Amino acid sequence: MELKGWVHRIRELGGVSFVMLRDRSGVGQVVVEGKVDLTLESVVSVIGTPAANAKAAGGVELRANSIEVLSRAESDLPFPVNGDPTKIGLDVILDNRALSLRNPKLRSIFAVQATIIDVFSSWLRAHDFTEMKTSKLIGSGTEGGTGLFEVDYFDTTVYLAQSPQFYKQTMVASGMERVFEVAPAYRAEKHDTPRHLNEYVSMDLEMAWIDSERDLIELEKELLASIFDAVASRNAEALSLWGATVPDAESVARSPIVPHDDALSLAAEEAVRAAAGGQAAKKAYEINPEVERLICAWSAREHGSDLVFINEFPRRHRPFYTYPLDATRSMSFDAIFRGLEITTGGRRHNVYGELLEVLPKFGLKAEDLTDYLNVFKYGCPPHGGFAIGCERLTQKILGLTNVKEASLFPRDRKRVRP
RNA sequence: GGGGGCGUAGCGAAGCUGGUUUAUCGCGCCGGCCUGUCAAGCCGGAGAUCGCGGGUUCAAGCCCCGUCGCUCCCGCCA
CATH class of the missing domain: 3.30.930.10 (Bira Bifunctional Protein; Domain 2)
Known part of the structure; x- marks a missing residue:
């Protein structure tokens, strides 16, 4: 069978290599004899035979007979595409949209x-x-x-x-x-x-x-x-x-459906509660972001x-x-x-x-x-x-x-x- | 527009109250070893004018001023 996708991760162990291949459905494992000449995020097509293997991630793997690189990715990725995106700054994510969406x-x-x-x-x-x-x-x-x-x-x-x-x-x-x-x-x-x-x-x-x-x-x-x-x-x-x-x-x-004026009072009460019986909270005069947070805290507590x-x-x-x-x-x-x-x-x-x-x-x-x-x-x-x-x-x-x-x-x- | 925080390698971070010449770590990158990895492991290497400019000091990544950028809170916002 043939599997196409992006190279998500490479693990070379010497005599055998594991290539994690990613497509829109997820990530699958490809097993290759020896070393591979691939870069992360390259687009490849793999022809091989599928095999059930308890040691494979997901229980199934594709034993590669041949790998064709359809589009080789340069090795200087601007950020780790296969990593935890919460560790990447928003600016980097947005500057590199096409890449960051691969995560x-x-x-x-x-x-x-x-x-x-x-x-x-x-x-x-x-x-x-x-x-x-x-x-x-x-x-x-x-x-x-x-x-x-x-x-x-x-x-x-x-x-x-x-x-x-x-x-x-x-x-x-x-x-x-x-x-x-x-x-x-x-x-x-x-x-x-x-x-x-x-x-x-x-x-x-x-x-x-x-x-x-x-x-x-x-x-x-x-x-x-x-x-x-x-x-x-x-x-x-x-x-x-x-x-x-x-x-x-x-x-x-x-x-709940709360009239505007009641919402302001409830938010003020909620602020007092949040401050653990502290000073009397000042009542807001309009619905600002803080009131929005407070009224939601109230709703979650009183109405689930x-x-x-x-x-x-x-x-x-x-x-x-x-x-x-x-x-x-x-x-x-x-x-x-x-x-x-x-x-x-x-x-x-x-x-x-x-x-x-x-x-x-x-x-x-x-x-x-x-x-x-x-x-x-x-x-x-x-x-x-x-x-x-x-x-x-x-x-x-x-x-x-x-x-x-x-x-x-x-x-x-x-x-x-x- | 007002206020707070942060800018250290491609990415993410550490760097104690200023004091060791080669500024540290993880990911990624380059080279090597390794036949079952699960963020693989091990060995070696490259990569940073510590945002920029000025100042204080014998000495600044660290302190001060300015500036630019990012970020959060407030304001603004059917």
Whole structure:
């Protein structure tokens, strides 16, 4: 039989040599008479006879009759490809992406990510959502909030989309009712943290006929539970390599929903508890990363869940299109998973007149948003949606320390290559 | 933008309060030995202007200042 792959490791014992050959399915052992003229990571084809051998790694080995080098690797590897990747700096890993992904543990991150994207899409299709692909070039940046990247576009300037928000709503109003999109989103923010990327994969959905953000939360619970189950069954090896587990469906189902103001109080109490009865913790005024960690600690202890939903955010913290609950609060929510925000969503304004009324409070002018407003001018059902940060979910499932590890070719303030 | 930490060979690290001429270890690399390895083992070798610039000192990888890079925390961030 013939075996093809990369030379993972070589052990020469004089009269006999063992070559560990790696392909997408794993690593197997090849036995060669005498010495071998091979370098690590060379691509080879081995013809030989398979043999069961209790002394072989895995119990089976291939006794080589001939080895053909299809592509010889230079011997000056920039880092040990077959070693423990947690001992290699992130910069080295990212600078040498093609090589670092040959490491099974690093490559397994993206097997998990593929499952996440697959199940997100297939679950939504099975629930009558239609997949869409919308433009990432937008003509104006009046949506507000985050920074936008400018792009030369013939004789004018356009921007990279920070989210498909307006298009999602457009498609709901178009009569499609339920849509989703998996696509990159761009944020021109000069942050430099382990949880931010300037380009990330946003898994978006939007649906008609909801009453409040609670409908969305219930849907996200089912969706996430489905993703976790699939990762557990399809990516058992990746989970074991990273020493990670996914939440079971029951724990996801009982994830608490905490109103924003309560979350701040609970976080303050949790901080006191963490400080072992120390000084009174100061109450935070908004959901910051520390509050996210504290509220998750609370959720894990009180509800046995790694997931917690925070809803009823103050209207002033949310964009203009967010549907109000009352004078100060909105029908919006965040999902916090293992201490990190992975989702923001909510119900949206769907009545033309109400949108026109709310714009001035956010310093916006109707004439700058005519395309968007026209979506509602001739009737739009009550609706809402949310987005899951694909890299962040991947990161938190596997317990990666930096979200950049969960991006094949991350783009941050300083990195635009490879 | 503010603050902390770290920059020593291709990679990962050690180097005690400044003091021994050849700056140490593991992986990888080069040469040799070895017929059952499992991160193979053993012997030998190459490879480092100790990020860069300046300063203090009889003496700096180690202390000080500046600078660049990386990293973490905060801020910013639908």
